[in-house]
Amino acid sequence: MELLRIATAGSVDDGKSTLIGRLLFDSKAIQDDVLSAAESVSRRQSNEYLNLALLTDGLRAEREQGITIDVAYRYFNTAKRKFILADTPGHVQYTRNMVTGASTADVALVIIDARNGVVEQSRRHAVIAALLGIRHIVVCINKMDLIGFDQQRFDAIKDELEGFFNRLDVECAHYVPISALHGDNVVELSDTMPWYTDGPLLQHLEDLEIMGTPLDDSFRLPVQYVIRPLTGEYHDYRGYAGSIRSGSVKVGQQVGILPAGKTSRVTAIESPDGEVDEAEWPAAVTIRIEDDFDISRGDLICAADGVPRVTQEFDATVCWMSERTELRQGAMLRIKHTTRTARAMITGLHSRIDVSTLSVDPGCQSLALNEIGRVTVKTSAPIVYDDYTVNRVTGSFILVDEGTNETVAAGMIGNPRFGDFE
């Protein structure tokens, strides 16, 4: 069975949690006892309908305030697919949690309130989805019941978004008019909107091509851990444990070892189920090589041809995530990139991207919470990388505050394609 990872995005009160509750409910992923608990709370709150958001909003504060604060992960499946759904918050102040949910997604599900149309937060989420390299966007135009199932209104919102997505260079696969509350066009087509015939939301989620595999199929294995049992039986054993982040590897193959710039030959591959001749993305493996080189955590084993780049200074796009501090030129931080941890200095803060207009502000002095900008980063150790647009794993990093240990930024090496709208 295939696994599709979905992240929801939308503004507050667009009805995200209700839609997810509806998907879970109609695909029978909600068990009876969980449903009856939600029903009794719904009655206590004197809701006219079963409040489907109660099925997903897991924290006390979320249920009290009726908003989603942090990502909740949901699991459901149909006969065709297994789905992991990251339900992300709509409030601007929780955008960083949306980034958390979206960073691993194959599909972004953008939800728009038909009454309000495209608002700044919808655009912000679409930009972040594009920036994070999510290649499929499905738009649900929700609350159609509250605008009399008006086709013209639906078409107007669709036209506006299409223009925006074109500028982002992302493809929106589908626009679906729905009522999450009543279930119209979610699992089955509804006769309330006979003018819409493109299939219900769930059908699209079942049929979308899965893009989880990396764009580049060159072999990449960041070394996590060196296994040296030091027992009689395995006296000379030296295995490099790590996950294959793209491509595949074979016994006998020539591999490069970076940043040292050496080459060797693979002598054995251990998969979770024992020795194999070949392994591919996304397997966690242990590989052994012919030569006795000094290789440790943070190094990268790769195909001998098509090697990644090695540098101690690079340009990147970052999303700032700290409430307490702002990012300024000269900032000293810690960087985590693949399995490498080093110190990092922000040697240049070049511009801030306005996510609602896609314009670039070159005169900015700092980045505040949820702001996105372009920086140059210098590191205390060599970084072995590919551009984020080519490889989401070897092209991504986080920055960590050395004092508070909080994760203050998510970064993507290289520049996003839409960055040239100035």
Added chain:
Amino acid sequence: MSAEPASASSIGASHSAELRALESESIHIIREVTAEFDRPGLLFSGGKDSIVMLHLAVKAVKPAKLPFPVVHIDTGHNFPEAIEYRDRVVEELGIDLVVGSVQEALDSGRIPPSTDPGGSRNRLQTPVLLDVIREQKFGAVFGGARRDEERARAKERVYSFRDEFGQWDPKNQRPEVWNLYNGFINSGQHIRVFPLSNWTELDVWRYIATQKIEIPSIYLAHEREVFERDGLYMAVSPALQPEPHEKVEVMSVRFRTVGDMTSTAAVPSTADTVEAVMAEIESTRTSERGQSRADDRASEAAMEDRKREGYF
């Protein structure tokens, strides 16, 4: 062991790609922790989730020996079958076992007796667990919790930060992007790590079936003395006796989760193979915790409240 039904291999085959992806993701997480922390510990109760987690940890470092201990918080009200299983596995693997005893903490006055009307020691595990983490100086503790279990757990990060008091602050979690985990902590703090975050209950069972992992006998149908309380079938045990009005009967049951005997309920069942258990779970309309955990029924936010205090 009885012969496997014909459907077992096809179940394994149709799910193998997705199970292999989950397996590799979990091994990756376990290796990150093993590489970055001086002293992790792995919570192991003899329940199915911690059994799968230990199985994955052994794979993550093989052919080396597991370089960290397993930890059990013993309420004193455990199923004997689970304890027997725990001790046997620890001996077979030649690994260290650290036991935090709720009974000893009660006897020494370290913690006050349970105020739970049913005598459950569920909540008493938290202070004992936090004591063990402090004494052992664990920087990271692996737990077998899954996000599909319960809605507070659905909010949990893979690396979940705990402050000096062992507390979880769900409104202020570290962003966790891609698979770059932030394990930086100061002295006295720790990270709870959940390698099975993305597994569902059925994924765990399918993995047990395809990997032929041995599980404690109480997971399969067997005859047992039970009585009904609040709509749940509770096992008669030294820790839990029926009230005079509660009628004891012998039923064919299995356990869907394995926790404290005072709060884990039995499920009427005749499923005596792993495949039969999977078939029952696939067709049930009741959730794992709703069917078998009295402790989650206390309130709307029972799990969230316990987790904030430092529970598993």
